Amino acid sequence: xxxxxxxxxxxxxxxxxxxxxxxxxxxxxxxxxxxxxxxxxxxxxxxxxxxxxxxxxxxxxxxxxxxxxxxxxxxxxxxxxxxxxxxxxxxxxxxxxxxxxxxxxxxxxxxxxxxxxxxxxxxxxxxxxxxxxxxxxxxxxxxxxxxxxxxxxxxxxxxxxxxxxxxxxxxxxxxxxxxxxxxxxxxxxxxxxxxxxxxxxxxxxxxxxxxxxxxxxxxxxxxxxxxxxxxxxxxxxxxxxxxxxxxxxxxxxxxxxxxxxxxxxxxxxxxxxxxxxxxxxxxxxxxxxxxxxxxxxxxxxxxxxxxxxxxxxxxxxxxxxxxxxxxxxxxxxxxxxxxxxxxxxxxxxxxxxxxxxxxxxxxxxxxxxxxxxxxxxxxxxxxxxxxxxxxxxxxxxxxxxxxxxxxxxxxxxxxxxxxxxxxxxxxxxxxxxxxxxxxxxxxxxxxxxxxxxxxxxxxxxxxxxxxxxxxxxxxxxxxxxxxxxxxxxxxxxxxxxxxxxxxxxxxxxxxxxxxxxxxxxxxxxxxxxx
Amino acid sequence: xxxxxxxxxxxxxxxxxxxxxxxxxxxxxxxxxxxxxxxxxxxxxxxxxxxxxxxxxxxxxxxxxxxxxxxxxxxxxxxxxxxxxxxxxxxxxxxxxxxxxxxxxxxxxxxxxxxxxxxxxxxxxxxxxxxxxxxxxxxxxxxxxxxxxxxxxxxxxxxxxxxxxxxxxxxxxxxxxxxxxxxxxxxxxxxxxxxxxxxxxxxxxxxxxxxxxxxxxxxxxxxxxxxxxxxxxxxxxxxxxxxxxxxxxxxxxxxxxxxxxxxxxxxxxxxxxxxxxxxxxxxxxxxxxxxxxxxxxxxxxxx
Numbered sequence: 159x160x161x162x163x164x165x166x167x168x169x170x171x172x173x174x175x176x177x178x179x180x181x182x183x184x185x186x187x188x189x190x191x192x193x194x195x196x197x198x199x200x201x202x203x204x205x206x207x208x209x210x211x212x213x214x215x216x217x218x219x220x221x222x223x224x225x226x227x228x229x230x231x232x233x234x235x236x237x238x239x240x241x242x243x244x245x246x247x248x249x250x251x252x253x254x255x256x257x258x259x260x261x262x263x264x265x266x267x268x269x270x271x272x273x274x275x276x277x278x279x280x281x282x283x284x285x286x287x288x289x290x291x292x293x294x295x296x297x298x299x300x301x302x303x304x305x306x307x308x309x310x311x312x313x314x315x316x317x318x319x320x321x322x323x324x325x326x327x328x329x330x331x332x333x334x335x336x337x338x339x340x341x342x343x344x345x346x347x348x349x350x351x352x353x354x355x356x357x358x359x360x361x362x363x364x365x366x367x368x369x370x371x372x373x374x375x376x377x378x379x380x381x382x383x384x385x386x387x388x389x390x391x392x393x394x395x396x397x398x399x400x401x402x403x404x405x406x407x408x409x410x411x412x413x414x415x416x417x418x419x420x421x422x423x424x425x426x427x428x429x430x431x432x433x434x435x436x437x438x439x440x441x442x443x444x445x446x447x448x449x450x451x452x453x454x455x456x457x458x459x460x461x462x463x464x465x466x467x468x469x470x471x472x473x474x475x476x477x478x479x480x481x482x483x484x485x486x487x488x489x490x491x492x493x494x495x496x497x498x499x500x501x502x503x504x505x506x507x508x509x510x511x512x513x514x515x516x517x518x519x520x521x522x523x524x525x526x527x528x529x530x531x532x533x534x535x536x537x538x539x540x541x542x543x544x545x546x547x548x549x550x551x552x553x554x555x556x557x558x559x560x561x562x563x564x565x566x567x568x569x570x571x572x573x574x575x576x577x578x579x580x581x582x583x584x585x586x587x588x589x590x591x592x593x594x595x596x597x598x599x600x601x602x603x604x605x606x607x608x609x610x611x612x613x614x615x616x617x618x619x620x621x622x623x624x625x626x627x628x629x630x631x632x633x634x635x636x637x638x639x640x641x642x643x644x645x646x647x648x649x650x651x652x653x654x655x656x657x658x659x660x661x662x663x664x665x666x667x668x669x670x671x672x673x674x675x676x677x678x679x680x681x682x683x684x685x686x687x688x
Numbered sequence: 689x690x691x692x693x694x695x696x697x698x699x700x701x702x703x704x705x706x707x708x709x710x711x712x713x714x715x716x717x718x719x720x721x722x723x724x725x726x727x728x729x730x731x732x733x734x735x736x737x738x739x740x741x742x743x744x745x746x747x748x749x750x751x752x753x754x755x756x757x758x759x760x761x762x763x764x765x766x767x768x769x770x771x772x773x774x775x776x777x778x779x780x781x782x783x784x785x786x787x788x789x790x791x792x793x794x795x796x797x798x799x800x801x802x803x804x805x806x807x808x809x810x811x812x813x814x815x816x817x818x819x820x821x822x823x824x825x826x827x828x829x830x831x832x833x834x835x836x837x838x839x840x841x842x843x844x845x846x847x848x849x850x851x852x853x854x855x856x857x858x859x860x861x862x863x864x865x866x867x868x869x870x871x872x873x874x875x876x877x878x879x880x881x882x883x884x885x886x887x888x889x890x891x892x893x894x895x896x897x898x899x900x901x902x903x904x905x906x907x908x909x910x911x912x913x914x915x916x917x918x919x920x921x922x923x924x925x926x927x928x929x930x931x932x933x934x935x936x937x938x939x940x941x942x943x944x945x946x947x948x949x950x951x952x953x954x955x956x957x958x959x960x961x962x963x964x965x966x967x968x969x970x971x972x973x974x975x976x977x978x979x980x981x982x983x984x985x986x987x988x989x990x991x
Contacts, residue, residue, distance in 0.1 A: 268781075268820070345781060345820060431816040436787030439794035448780070532778040536831065539742050539772035539844075540796035541764045686744045 184254030236391035248328030262289030297329025334409035464569025518601030610680025725891030775847035779819030786815030921962030
C-alpha cells in the first residue's frame with residue numbers, strides 16, 4: 159500500500175460502522191421496488207389479455223417511459239420487474255453512492271473532522287479512498303440484496319441477478335462521479351449539487367431519448383442507457399456492465415489525480431470576497447437566500463423538464479398513429495384521442511408537481527440542518543419569534559415549488575398548444591396551476607415533521623414518496639381508489655374536462671392547513687437542538 | 689425594574705434531556721449594572737442555563753425571570769433588550785461576516801452604524817470574507833460585533849473570547865467596559881481567569897447542574913484555603929493537624945492547605961513545634977477553581 163493510502167483500513171472500518179447504515183434506506187427502497195414488482199405482477203395481471211392491455215397503456219403514455227425507460231417486454235413478471243425497477247433502482251443506488259462519497263470527503267472537510275484525521279497518521283488520499291470504498295461496497299450490497307430478494311420472491315435467477323448487477327454498476331459509476339465532483343466543488347453542498355445534477359440530466363436524457371425513439375447510437379453515449387441496454391429478462395446482456403466498470407475506473411483515476419493536486423479544503427471553484435454590508439435583513443430574506451442556490455439549479459432543471467415534456471406532448475399524435483393497439487382501442491370507442499392527450503397532460507404535470515415538491519421539502523429540511531448547525535440559535539436570540547422564523551421558511555418552501563411548476567407549466571403549455579393536440583395554452587397552464595395545492599400538501603407534511611418531530615426527519619420525504627408511488631406506480635398495480643386517494647395528486651382536477659370537479663382541491667388544502675398547524679405548534683413548543 | 693434590582697433571577701431551575709438531568713435546581717441572581725461571572729467545568733450546565741435564559745429551552749421546573757419578564761413567553765420583547773454571543777459561533781457558509789452582522793443586528797431591532805464600523809476596525813475584522821473562510825477567532829469576532837453594535841441592556845456572553853488572541857482579548861475587555869459605562873448588565877461565562885478577575889463583580893460557580901459557590905471574588909477567596917509550607921523542629925501528631933488539609937509531611941518539612949478562617953489556629957499549632965521557616969500563599973484563582981471544579985469539599989449542596 160502506498161504512503162498516500164496509509165490508514166485507509168482503520169478509517170474504512172470506523173466509517174462503515176458509523177455511516178454504513180446510512181446506505182440501508184437506499185438498499186431497502188430499491189429492493190422493495192424490485193421485489194414487490196415480481197410478487198404482485200401475477201396477482202394484478204393474471205391473464206394474457208390484462209398483460210396485453212398493460213403493454214398498450216404503458217406504450218400509450220410516453221410520460222411513463224420518461225421515468226422508467228423503454229418497456230421491452232411486459233408480458234412476463236421478470237420483464238415487468240425489470241422495466242419498473244431498473245431505472246429507479248439504479249437512480250437510488252447512484253444517490254446513495256453520491257451521498258456516501260461526498261459525506262466521507264467534502265462533508266468531513268466542512269465539519270473539520272477531516273482536519274483532525276488528516277493530522278493523524280493518514281495518507282492524503284485515504285479519505286477519498288474510504289468514501290469511494292463505502293460507495294462501492296454499499297452498491298454491491300444493494301445489488302445482492304435487491305437481486306436476492308427478487309429471486310426469493312419468485313424472480314427468474316439470471317434476469318434478477320442482472321437487475322441487481324445494474325444497481326451495483328450504477329452505484330459504482332456515480333460513486334466515481336461524486337469522487338470527481340468532490341474535487342471540483344469547494345464544499346459539500348456544491349459537490350453534491352454537481353454530482354446530482356449530472357445524474358439527473360443523464361436520467362432525463364435517457365428517458366427522453368428512448369421515448370422519442372432516438373437513433374440507437376444515442377444509447378451508447380449515456381452511461382445510464384448502458385444499464386437499460388442490459389435488458390434483464392428480454393435478452394440478458396451482461397457485457398454493458400464491463401463499460402460501467404471501465405467508466406468507474408477512468409472517473410476514479412481522474413478523481414485521485416485531482417485530489418493529489420488540490421489544497422486541503424479548497425476546490426477548483428473558489429469563492430471571492432463578498433459585500434461588507436448586508437441587504438438581507440429579515441428572516442424571510444434569510445430563508446430565501448439560503449434556498450437561492452438550489453432554487454436556481456432547480457429552475458434551470460424545470461425549464462429543461464418543460465421542454466422535454468413539451469416535446470413529448472408534441473409527439474403524442476405520432477405515437478398514437480404509429481401504434482396499432484392504440485388505434486384499435488380508439489376505433490372501438492373505448493376512449494378518444496382527446497382523452498388520452500388529457501390523461502397524458504395530467505400525468506406529466508402531476509409528475510412536474512411531485513418533482514417540484516422535492517425542492518420544498520429540501521427547504522424545510524434546511525430548517526433542521528440550520529438548527530443542528532447552531533445557526534438558528536443566534537437568530538432566535540434576537541427579537542424574532544419562533545412562528546415568524548418558521549413561517550418565513552414555510553413561505554419559501556411553498557413559493558419555490560409553485561414557481562417551478564409554473565415555469566415548467568408555461569413551457570409545456572406553449573409547446574403543447576403549438577402542436578396539433580387540440581389543447582389550448584390556457585387549458586394546459588390551468589392544469590399546471592391546479593397541481594399546485596397538491597404540491598403544498600406534500601411540502602406541508604414535511605413542515606409538520608420538521609416542526610413537531612424532527613427526530614424522524616426521514617419522514618419528511620414521506621409525502622414525495624407516497625405521491626410518487628401512488629400516482630405513477632399505483633395505477634399499474636390496479637389499486638383501489640381509496641388507496642390512490644392518499645396521494646394529494648390523485649385529487650387534482652382535470653381542468654380540460656367538461657365539468658371539472660374542484661372539490662378535491664378543497665380537501666387537499668384542508669389537510670395542508672392541518673399539517674401546517676401541527677408544524678407551527680410543534681416548533682413553538684419544542685426545545686431547540688444545540 | 690425588578691423589586692430588588694435584579695436583572696436575572698433564577699430559582700430552583702431544573703432541566704432534563706431525556707433521563708439525563710442537566711440542571712438540578714439552579715439559583716442565581718444578577719444585579720443591574722454588574723458583570724456576573726458564570727463558570728464551571730465543561731458539561732456542568734452553563735450553556736443549558738444560558739439557553740433557558742434565551743428561551744431556546746423550556747425549563748422543567750423553577751422560576752426564571754429576565755429583565756422582569758418570562759424568557760419562554762416574552763421572547764420578542766426580551767430579545768430586543770438583550771444581546772447574545774455563543775461560545776461556538778457557526779456562520780452561514782456563503783454569507784459574509786458583514787452581512788451576518790447586519791442581519792443579526794437588524795433582527796434584534798437595529799444597530800448603530802458608527803459603533804459597528806468602530807468595532808469592526810478595533811477587532812480588525814475583514815467583513816468581506818464568507819462564513820466558511822473565517823477562523824474560529826474571526827467567527828467569534830463577528831458574533832461579538834453583532835451583539836455589541838447596538839444598545840442592549842443585558843449581554844449574555846457564553847465563552848465569548850474562546851479563540852481570540854491576547855490583543856483581541858484586551859480589546860474585548862475594553863469594549864465590555866464601555867458597555868458597562870452605558871449601563872449594561874453582563875452575564876459572562878468564561879474559563880479565562882484574568883478576564884474574570886478584571887471584569888467580574890460577582891460570580892457563580894456551577895458543577896453537576898448545581899450552583900456550588902456564589903459571591904464576589906473576595907468572598908470566594910475568603911472561603912478558599914491558603915497553602916502553607918513550613919519547616920519544623922518537631923513532628924506534630926495527626927490529631928493536632930486536624931484543621932489542615934492535603935497534609936504532606938516529609939521529615940521536618942510540612943506542606944498543607946488550610947481554610948482562610950483557621951489560619952490563626954494553624955499558626956499557633958505550627959509555632960508550638962518550633963517553626964524555622966514558613967511561606968503562606970493566599971489562594972490563587974486557579975487553585976480556587978481547581979478545587980471547586982474537582983468537586984472536592986464544595987459547599988455541601990452538591991447532589
